[in-house]
Amino acid sequence: AQSVAQPEDQVNVAEGNPLTVKCTYSVSGNPYLFWYVQYPNRGLQFLLKYITGDNLVKGSYGFEAEFNKSQTSFHLKKPSALVSDSALYFCAVLAQAAGNKLTFGGGTRVLVKP
């Protein structure tokens, strides 16, 4: 069975500082990895994905993520956080061996303080 772990329930960072949200995964076969962001009482918005190719993936709103196969990680990063980045972030993994179903981590709440 595939699984995703987001070890931090909440991350606090000062505006302008680097932001990192951690994600590790377990899956059979090659993973398809995704990051989503959710604002209060809204649906999820897609940020970026890794399917194949370059391990560093760039996405929306200045976010990027690095795929590390040996550590089975896919951490989300932003060089300089904004107050408007405060939201709930979800990592997700999809594998063909699991019937193309997307499995989500528990989410990490990011709070960026001015």
Add this chain to the structure above:
Amino acid sequence: DGGITQSPKYLFRKEGQNVTLSCEQNLNHDAMYWYRQDPGQGLRLIYYSQIVNDFQKGDIAEGYSVSREKKESFPLTVTSAQKNPTAFYLCASSIGLNEQFFGPGTRLTVL
């Protein structure tokens, strides 16, 4: 949220009552999904459909039912058999293994 609509935004259910949540997409996506989100938890898959007139159970299908008669529509019925239905329900759609696009959600509350 563009391209996928969910209605209503808020829904209240009495004990023993079935309710149906609507999900419509105009993205021409083949696959559609229903998730449940509880406070402090991630999303859990209820049902999914990869093609019209076909659907599969997800991880928490008990007490729910779906239909997929049209490509654009994937309604979810929360039956009286679902003992703890209060949650935020999210519908999504996708093409193949690409990213899923989510609707704005329906918040269901049991009175």
